[in-house]
Amino acid sequence: MIRKTASNINFISLVIILVISGFIYHSCYWDNEEYLYPKISQCDTSVFTYSAAIKPILDSYCLSCHANNVASSFGGNVKLGTYPDVKTVADNGKLVGSIGHQNGFSAMPKGSSKLEGCKITIIRKWVTSGALNN
Numbered sequence: 001m002i003r004k005t006a007s008n009i010n011f012i013s014l015v016i017i018l019v020i021s022g023f024i025y026h027s028c029y030w031d032n033e034e035y036l037y038p039k040i041s042q043c044d045t046s047v048f049t050y051s052a053a054i055k056p057i058l059d060s061y062c063l064s065c066h067a068n069n070v071a072s073s074f075g076g077n078v079k080l081g082t083y084p085d086v087k088t089v090a091d092n093g094k095l096v097g098s099i100g101h102q103n104g105f106s107a108m109p110k111g112s113s114k115l116e117g118c119k120i121t122i123i124r125k126w127v128t129s130g131a132l133n134n
């Protein structure tokens, strides 16, 4: 009788340990970065439309200085808030020149490190395919 109680307790602790480790395993699995922060399409260079790729990049990295209401104070009066303004710097070469840190252009984003290569590629592809409002 005593023996049976002891083995019951052992069995119960074994079950508890298994349940707990199952939880730990599962929570680690679901805490995986890929599940919590799925890679955004900005770095998929096959997507290079204005709405899906270009505008989100400009919104995150450029509009703190180039939004239409702050451009005169912080952005050397270069506006990047709306498509027609972006189209202007796309067509005159300044957009690609500045993010590529090419000679003769002011390096952008000003005061920060260069954009990731894939983002530069996305912008370049959009410009070379006509800088459409797509």
Ligand code: HEC
Pocket (backbone or CB within 6 Å): 058, 061, 062, 063, 064, 065, 066, 074, 075, 076, 077, 078, 089, 094, 095, 098, 099, 104, 105, 106, 107, 108, 109, 110, 111, 115
């Ligand atoms: C911290 C503020 C700031 C940020 C962020 C910033 N810019 Fe600028 N940008 C400026 C200023 C100021 C100028 C005016 C030229 C200068 O002072 O270098 C400028 C000029 C430009 C020009 C004209 C460049 C030339 O050679 O005539 C372009 C194009 C440009 N920015 C694009 C961008 C893009 C694209 C981003 C985001 C990837 C960006 N900027 C982020 C402040 C900024």
